[in-house]
Amino acid sequence: MAFYKHHAFSSFLMFLLFPLLLQFQFGKSELQLNYYSNSCPKxxxxxxxxxxxxxxxxxxxxxxxxxxxxxxxxxxxxxxxxxxxxxxxxxxxxxxxxxxxxxxxxxxxxxxxxxxxxxxxxxxxxxxxxxxxxxxxxxxxxxxxxxxxxxxxxxxxxxxxxxxxIPNHNDSISSVLSRFQSIGIDAEGTVAILGAHSVGRVHCVNLVDRLYPTVDPTLDPDHAEYLKGRCPTPTPDPKAVLYARNDRETPMLLDNYYYKNLLSHKGLLTVDQELASDPATLPFVEKMAADNGYFSEQFSRAVLLLSENNPLTGDQGEVRKDCRYVNAS
Incomplete structure (x- = not known):
């Protein structure tokens, strides 16, 4: 009788440990907070x-x-x-x-x-x-x-x-959602992580298709005129520094103005503007435009998922001495 109890307990213990063992097998659980606390505290x-x-x-x-x-x-x-x-x-x-x-x-x-x-x-x-x-x-x-x-x-x-x-700037929103879903980021997270477009700029090479030969009808006409001023030719030189800011209001702040711009038809890239027209993403755009705290919360969640996508851990890979080159063997 004791044998069977012991066997049953052992089976139950393996049942509890199995998911953990799987995590180790696929290298996920080896990421940890403060990994360098002993090897490099600072x-x-x-x-x-x-x-x-x-x-x-x-x-x-x-x-x-x-x-x-x-x-x-x-x-x-x-x-x-x-x-x-x-x-x-x-x-x-x-x-x-x-x-x-x-x-x-x-x-x-x-x-x-x-x-x-x-x-x-x-x-x-x-x-x-x-x-x-x-x-x-x-x-x-x-x-x-x-x-x-x-x-x-x-x-x-x-x-x-x-x-x-990596999705292209003029890919459909459905293909972008599919790409992110494949690494565990849902539609809400995808809308949030595209909020990174709140900062930085877009080179004219990637947006002239929405301006020439005719202006994309989903683009605000006044904003289109501003963009034409920034990108005055349909064939910009890729080596020239010709660009438009993603967000003219707070260009170097990671905030929800990106979503407000989308609702005002001022998204620069095709994929940006599609967020505000696709029924799978529009509700999240509206909610993030209205609530910067909600955007920050969902952005944090999505970035965390992204940062833990399929890492090499343990004995896999190496620690490069120079990030540009594989270590000499």
Whole structure:
């Protein structure tokens, strides 16, 4: 009788532990808060100090950190593959058309150097991407998001599949929703994370299709005239700095003006404006336009999900010494 009781208890214990074992198998549970508390206690503070200093020197770096997180984590997972340069055997993801307009990568190296001075070969570039985005969001007036750490760096680039993972600026909202859903972010979260378009700018190359040869009828006519002033030709030079701000009211604040602009037909990209016309997303747009606190709450939730998408952990990958290159073997 005792045997059967013991067997039943053992089976019950395995039932409870099975989900945990699965988590370890897929590397999810190895991300943890304060991962570097013993190996590099000042790591997060060093990143915060560097992000703050860079923001005061180059305000647009904070926008870059947020965009880096999206471009890195959406493509195969949060593993700093985005940061790899093109060298023999590796084609950089930064060379993709989807990465057009991305900048400030050199300042990632500034942050990494400060970490290497503090704790050599300890803090991964993937965690630099995540934590710089977290601290950049705060610099832009957004919410403080508690992020887990412990990501490792990829030894390969995924340049050949970037366009499969990162939506194009003129993709339909249904395809964008599907893309985000595949990494666990629902429609509400997708609407929130696109609120990152509240900050930064859009290059004319990506919006002239809505202006020429005729103006998109879903675009506010007065706003269209302003955009034509910013982008006076249907064939802008990709190398020229020709752009329009996503949000003219609070261009460097991560807030809900983005949604107010959408409801006023002032979204810059096709995918932006479709948020305000698709019945699956319009209710969330309306609610976020009316309540900045609700936007911040949902934005935090979505960014956290994004930051934990399929990371390399444990013995997977490596900790690069230089974020631009795989470690020498």
């Amino acid at each position: 790591a997060e503070e060093v990143i915060k100090q560097e992000v703050t200093k860079l923001y005061h020197e180059h305000g647009n770096t904070a926008v870059s950190w947020l965009r880096n997180l999206f471009h890195d984590c959406v493509v195969q997972g949060c593993d700093a593959s985005l940061l790899l340069e093109s060298v023999t055997g590796i084609e950089s993801e930064k060379a993709s058309g989807r990465s057009f307009g991305m900048r400030n990568f050199k300042y990632v190296n500034t942050i990494k150097k400060a970490l290497e001075d503090e704790c050599p070969s300890t803090v991964s570039c993937a965690d630099v991407v995540a934590l710089s985005a977290r601290d950049g969001i705060v610099m832009l007036g957004g919410p403080r998001i508690e992020m887990k750490t412990g990501r490792k760096d990829s030894k390969e680039s995924y340049a050949s599949v970037v366009e499969e993972f």
